[in-house]
Amino acid sequence: MSHHIVEVRDLRHVYPDGTEALRGVSFRITHGEAVAIIGANGAGKSTLLLHLNGYLTPSQGAIRIGDFPLTPATLPEIRRTVGMVFQDPDDQLFMPTVFDDVAFGPLNLGLDGDEVEAQVRMALARVGAGHLRDKPPYRLSGGEKKRVGIATVLAMSPDILVMDEPTSGLDPFARRQLMALLKDFHHTRIFTSHDLDMVLELCERTIVLHEGEVMADGPTLDIFRDEALLAACRLEKPFAMQGCPVCGGKPSPPEPHG
Amino acid sequence: MASIVGAIADLRQLDLMANGNTGLHRLDARAKVLATLAFILAVVSVNKYELAALFPFFLYPAVIMALGDLPVRHIAKKVAVVLPFALMVGIFNPIFDQTVLVRLGALAISGGWLSFASILVRATLTVGAALILVAVTGFPAICQALDQLGLPRIFTVQLLFLYRYLFVLGEEGSRMARARELRAFGGKGLGLRSYGAMISHLLLRTWLRAERIHLAMLARGFSGKFHPRRTTRFGGRDFLFLAGWSGLFLFFRLVNVSRLLGTIVTGAPR
Amino acid sequence: MHMADALLSPAVGGTMWAVSAGAIVACSRKLRQEMDAGKAPLMGVLGAFIFAAMMINFTIPATGSSGHLGGGLLLAVLLGPAAAFITIASVLVVQALFFADGGLLALGCNIFNLGFFPAFLAYPFIYKPLAGKAPSKTRIAVAAMLAAIIGLQLGAFSVVLETVASGISSLPFATFVSLMQPIHLAIGVVEGLVTGAVISFVYQARPEIIQSVQEARPLGATPLRNVLAAFLGMALLTGGLVSWFASENPDGLEWAIAKVTGGEELAVTKDGLHARLAALQETVAFLPDYTFKKAEQQPESGAGRESSLGTSVAGVVGGLMTLAIAFLSGIFLRKQGRAA
Numbered sequence: 001m002s003h004h005i006v007e008v009r010d011l012r013h014v015y016p017d018g019t020e021a022l023r024g025v026s027f028r029i030t031h032g033e034a035v036a037i038i039g040a041n042g043a044g045k046s047t048l049l050l051h052l053n054g055y056l057t058p059s060q061g062a063i064r065i066g067d068f069p070l071t072p073a074t075l076p077e078i079r080r081t082v083g084m085v086f087q088d089p090d091d092q093l094f095m096p097t098v099f100d101d102v103a104f105g106p107l108n109l110g111l112d113g114d115e116v117e118a119q120v121r122m123a124l125a126r127v128g129a130g131h132l133r134d135k136p137p138y139r140l141s142g143g144e145k146k147r148v149g150i151a152t153v154l155a156m157s158p159d160i161l162v163m164d165e166p167t168s169g170l171d172p173f174a175r176r177q178l179m180a181l182l183k184d185f186h187h188t189r190i191f192t193s194h195d196l197d198m199v200l201e202l203c204e205r206t207i208v209l210h211e212g213e214v215m216a217d218g219p220t221l222d223i224f225r226d227e228a229l230l231a232a233c234r235l236e237k238p239f240a241m242q243g244c245p246v247c248g249g250k251p252s253p254p255e256p257h258g
Numbered sequence: 259m260a261s262i263v264g265a266i267a268d269l270r271q272l273d274l275m276a277n278g279n280t281g282l283h284r285l286d287a288r289a290k291v292l293a294t295l296a297f298i299l300a301v302v303s304v305n306k307y308e309l310a311a312l313f314p315f316f317l318y319p320a321v322i323m324a325l326g327d328l329p330v331r332h333i334a335k336k337v338a339v340v341l342p343f344a345l346m347v348g349i350f351n352p353i354f355d356q357t358v359l360v361r362l363g364a365l366a367i368s369g370g371w372l373s374f375a376s377i378l379v380r381a382t383l384t385v386g387a388a389l390i391l392v393a394v395t396g397f398p399a400i401c402q403a404l405d406q407l408g409l410p411r412i413f414t415v416q417l418l419f420l421y422r423y424l425f426v427l428g429e430e431g432s433r434m435a436r437a438r439e440l441r442a443f444g445g446k447g448l449g450l451r452s453y454g455a456m457i458s459h460l461l462l463r464t465w466l467r468a469e470r471i472h473l474a475m476l477a478r479g480f481s482g483k484f485h486p487r488r489t490t491r492f493g494g495r496d497f498l499f500l501a502g503w504s505g506l507f508l509f510f511r512l513v514n515v516s517r518l519l520g521t522i523v524t525g526a527p528r
Numbered sequence: 529m530h531m532a533d534a535l536l537s538p539a540v541g542g543t544m545w546a547v548s549a550g551a552i553v554a555c556s557r558k559l560r561q562e563m564d565a566g567k568a569p570l571m572g573v574l575g576a577f578i579f580a581a582m583m584i585n586f587t588i589p590a591t592g593s594s595g596h597l598g599g600g601l602l603l604a605v606l607l608g609p610a611a612a613f614i615t616i617a618s619v620l621v622v623q624a625l626f627f628a629d630g631g632l633l634a635l636g637c638n639i640f641n642l643g644f645f646p647a648f649l650a651y652p653f654i655y656k657p658l659a660g661k662a663p664s665k666t667r668i669a670v671a672a673m674l675a676a677i678i679g680l681q682l683g684a685f686s687v688v689l690e691t692v693a694s695g696i697s698s699l700p701f702a703t704f705v706s707l708m709q710p711i712h713l714a715i716g717v718v719e720g721l722v723t724g725a726v727i728s729f730v731y732q733a734r735p736e737i738i739q740s741v742q743e744a745r746p747l748g749a750t751p752l753r754n755v756l757a758a759f760l761g762m763a764l765l766t767g768g769l770v771s772w773f774a775s776e777n778p779d780g781l782e783w784a785i786a787k788v789t790g791g792e793e794l795a796v797t798k799d800g801l802h803a804r805l806a807a808l809q810e811t812v813a814f815l816p817d818y819t820f821k822k823a824e825q826q827p828e829s830g831a832g833r834e835s836s837l838g839t840s841v842a843g844v845v846g847g848l849m850t851l852a853i854a855f856l857s858g859i860f861l862r863k864q865g866r867a868a
Binding site: 265266268269272294295298299302303306313314315316317319320321323324325327330351377384387388389391392397400409410411412413415416417418419420421422423424426427428430431434450451453454455457458460461462464465467468469471472475484 | 535536537538541552553556557559560566568569570571572573574575576577579580581582597614615617618619621622624625626627632633695699718721722725726729730733734737851853854855857858859860861862
Binding site for chain 1: 421
């Protein structure tokens with residue numbers, strides 16, 4: 001069970017041009033948690049994410065994924081354990097067909113033909129995209145691309161799912177579909193998002209980043225009730241928690257998480 | 259070159275055609291690639307003054323288009339686009355080569371005209387063959403076939419990436435072109451400076467995209483080596499297809515079927 | 529400018545295919561070590577970029593016609609010679625297959641003409657030495673201009689050589705050259721200007737892109753392959769120029785070659801195998817000197833050919849019949865397919 005733990009300790013990252021993107025970030029995420037990392041643009045969210053699968057190395061501090069510290073030797077295993085889905089699916093789907101994309105990960109893991117087939121089938125079924133198997137990516141809709149993007153990562157059977165802006169660019173229906181899908185996962189989930197309503201619905205815990213530091217880390221509802229904090233971090237309450245634009249009435253408190 | 263936007267739209271269409279499910283589509287890609295190669299070699303090796311000897315070769319595109327259920331008019335239009343270039347250079351032949359080679363009654367046809375016509379027919383056949391190959395096979399399958407036939411992995415991967423991102427960048431390119439058009443107030447093209455600036459921005463964005471793709475590849479365990487998807491099997495049907503057509507092309511090449519047929523029909527002495 | 533299948537003899541086409549294929553294999557092997565650095569997606573995406581760049585036209589001042597970027601030199605600066613060559617080759621393959629540009633037989637020629645000269649001659653021997661390690665705007669502009677012009681001139685000249693060597697087009701060497709070279713001079717100037725502008729921009733915005741390529745091969749150590757490539761290029765150039773200047777006839781090249789093969793012709797023995805092979809070669813006409821000789825012999829044996837073809841109305845009738853049969857079979861098969 002310990003391989004689902006993500007532990008970040010005093011992480012600092014300075015870019016080559018001198019920008020200090022992260023200034024001592026620490027947190028601990030345990031098995032099965034759904035955590036959102038929110039903050040203004042430039043707060044350091046993407047930088048933080050890129051550390052989680054070893055693409056960036058910390059200038060200072062340590063990262064631990066499950067049993068493994070992040071070192072060059074443990075990278076392959078870390079990248080299997082941490083499945084990362086990026087914001088622009090066109091960056092993620094780089095093979096000629098959906099099947100090829102989803103099979104890319106398992107093939108890199110060294111699985112043989114039959115195993116790869118099984119993994120691909122499982123992953124596509126999981127996201128409800130089995131019928132898209134032989135389609136080229138350019139013929140998928142935005143929502144389909146996002147789902148297939150998730151499948152490409154699921155095919156490697158990760159324990160931790162990290163997603164950068166999962167609902168961005170989706171129409172309302174596709175967004176609903178995706179949220180339903182994500183709610184159903186049992187992995188440890190880490191999302192960055194500007195879609196605070198999605199955060200409200202999907203994540204019981206939220207970490208707020210501001211200028212490279214953790215400003216808050218706690219239950220989502222508590223954080224969204226702290227108006228001063230939100231304002232200081234260039235955020236606001238999710239729409240579901242704001243007053244009705246028509247009658248000005250107060251919204252009923254959202255359902256507790258469960 | 260014809261408008262790229264139109265060409266990319268054509269590409270999507272060819273891709274759609276490749277998704278058909280006729281028996282022809284199900285043949286191994288290698289058989290189709292090699293057969294096309296044999297076809298092109300046979301056609302191109304015909305003597306420059308032979309015209310009628312080329313005609314039997316039309317059998318191949320006709321049959322393939324029929325069996326593959328391909329839209330003839332569409333393909334014919336695409337072939338027609340190419341002819342102007344062959345026309346442009348070939349048109350000099352009748353000028354420089356005036357020796358009369360054929361007499362049809364009172365009509366004297368010079369070698370120049372014969373070779374000119376031959377050039378046009380050859381262009382039609384070879385270009386048509388390439389398009390038809392793509393339409394019944396699909397580009398990714400062709401790349402895999404080439405990979406299996408021994409083309410370096412790096413090159414086939416390059417082709418696949420190129421093909422994949424052609425559409426993405428095509429879209430970006432057309433968006434830029436449109437944005438520029440809207441600010442050009444009727445002028446066609448804004449001169450070199452703005453062109454250079456636009457291209458440079460596109461280039462930088464493209465470069466950044468490449469970095470992100472690389473990131474996505476690394477995130478899924480990429481360590482420098484590309485693995486083939488699955489090996490297809492070359493069966494009896496595929497072999498028959500390849501051997502049959504190649505044999506036929508060889509036959510057409512060695513025997514002037516047109517003249518043979520004509521002699522039989524008209525009873526003229528050989 | 530792209531070569532077309534129709535103007536190419538299988539011999540020349542085949543040779544150039546072999547050359548290009550060999551180059552692709554060599555470059556692939558060299559790149560295998562660099563794959564980790566993310567070159568694969570970069571090459572693919574930059575290839576697509578070339579297509580996108582072609583969508584945006586610009587007006588060439590004074591002429592009013594529109595043009596677009598070729599990209600060979602730019603790719604070489606951004607990727608290094610081997611990767612650039614592979615990228616250019618891939619772009620040409622896609623063009624040949626989908627955009628019906630040139631053709632599959634001519635692909636070998638096109639890859640050589642448009643890929644080899646910018647990547648292995650113009651970039652390493654003209655651009656890099658002129659631009660140096662930390663170039664200023666003017667240096668970049670000048671280096672790009674010269675490299676682009678020379679690269680394109682060599683490419684255009686190759687097209688001429690390949691067309692003439694194929695013997696299918698009757699356009700004389702001198703005429704062809706006088707058409708191709710000036711046109712490509714203009715194209716080269718424009719290409720040089722655009723390439724220079726883009727390189728300057730990229731160098732300002734993200735200098736490490738340019739520098740990473742410079743570092744890849746220090747200016748001192750030039751591999752043997754590049755030296756040989758340079759020799760090949762220079763040989764082609766000098767050979768062409770020399771033969772052109774050396775002759776007074778318009779058909780200088782053909783005249784020179786005819787002189788040479790004329791001497792060899794007498795040496796063929798009447799030996800059984802030789803005669804058999806010669807007969808086979810006559811029919812199949814795969815060797816350039818035989819194709820050439822046929823073209824040369826046309827005028828002399830013109831009368832003979834005339835009679836064999838000329839009297840056969842049969843030839844025409846047969847030809848029309850074959851065409852009809854071909855198309856009818858297509859229609860018939862299609863109907864069958866629909867009915868089934």
